[in-house]
Amino acid sequence: MAATIQELLDILALEPLEHNLFRGRSPQVGWQRVFGGLVIAQALVAAYRTVDGRPPHSLHAYFLLPGDPSVPIIYNVDRIRDGRSFTTRRVIAIQHGRAIFSLSASFQTVEGGLEHQIAMPDVPSPEEVPPLDALTTRLPEAAEGLAAHFSSKRPIEIRPIDIERYFSREQRPPLFNVWLRAREALPDDPMIHQCALAYASDMTLLDASLLPHGRSLIESSIAGASLDHALWFHRPFRADEWLLYSQDSPFSGGGRGFARGSLFTRDGTLVASVAQEGLIRIRVDRSR
Template sequence: MSQPGNDHGGKALAALLDLERLEENLYRGQSPATTWQRVFGGQVVAQSLVATQRTAPEGHLVHSLHGYFMRPGDTEVPIIFQVERLRDGRSFSTRSVRAIQHGQPIFIMTASFQIEEDGFEHQHAMPDVPPPEELAGSDIMNDAENAPAPVRNYWMRERPIEIRPVDLDNFLWRKKPGGQQNIWIRANGPSPHGRDYQTAFLAYMSDMTLLDATLYAHQSSVFSDRVQAASLDHAVWFHRPFETDDWLLYSQESPSANGGRGFAHGRIFSRDGTLVASVAQEGLIRIRDHAWPFYKKA
């Protein structure tokens, strides 16, 4: 397992996001060797963003992306990314991309790019939570061996992201219902600098833990074998520059769940309180049966 502080995770993700150019507007990406049964959603979002960035005009930086997951991704075969150049203006440009496997789209996304401009400035305040250094013993990757089996099996895998939930006990055991969770998150080791890479990295990690927030109110989790969970769509708005080498606070809440779907949105802050991005997602959270709760602590 990759441990916090080494550079394997950052290098591995950089390699994953370095797509192969096949032809004009056509790229190929790979998936890491894993026991996962399907491609991680954040991976295909990030790789799709990289494909659109490769075609954006010089000086145009992504400010938003909106995507829909259509089919589970196959980890055993490459993903082909087909980009369409929808518009190039002086201030804004727009791209669409299809991620294709076995001749079928597994994910479609539009991304909008803009040159940097000055304008009005305001933002929400960052939640008042302990800094990550005070949660040094609460890294989910280090504490996973004490977690419920479904959580342990997931988090003990090597990954490029280091995570420290503000309330680790409730993150693991769902002891009390709630509508919000706060998680510190950063790259597991040094990562390349540059705005294009940093936004792609954030797109990757923005899919981690967000859908799970829709089940907090029900003291359940996407890891439960009683829940069929899958991301349906994903949107990210990039507000300000940031660096993923340092901790970012991912503050998540779920305003609504019904009809077998849960909606969650998140705000991502740098440690100095700057709001750098916003995320929204709806996902499938279908109940397989009516046995509750999610799990009991041994």
């Protein structure tokens, strides 16, 4: 198993400390703050550990403070409700005695019902999209953070369909599509795949709100951070198979960007939906 995937599985293997209390860690890769998708995924694991036999159908989260990657994160689960069809959990992530993140998750007994879905966009297949490793020689100085941002050291492989947006300041419509998957095969446990998707869902989404402005989060002059995050699971899927993450941004303003995402399997099945608001500020050079 590749080291990056083992790292992801280690991240999701929370240590139980006490009833409703778990401890998670961050990979020591030199990040200045904890990756938001990591906290979402670990909080979902903590909630999952207190629920029997029901998969999650939605989660809603707020990022309260930047996470410190040098120390563990404590997850405190509040068992809000155990109903006949639905189970509700609230999770607080704590570091240095303060809440850095909160999540509410709802789990539901599997049942049938009326069904419909939107169509998947018509885009090139992942095999037709070059891997980011093949593009590093094209990186100008302005995009030097691209290789690090989508580093092969990450457990999720990402193939942006419109890679040219990273090489241009051209203003584009707020639409962005990427293929993503875990870099290696994952265990069959559906919890692992849902939590891996929760991890990946925080990657690239906020960047869609910068397309109309010809900017990107990989620029050192842009300060970006997730503020909140919502994720809905619709159908079963595997996170180690290609998923199309189709993103759009209806609005940005007030120093915030709002983006939405739909995740499809290769055959066009909609398996999850995402919404996020994040901070987007232009850094001011005060040395001048």
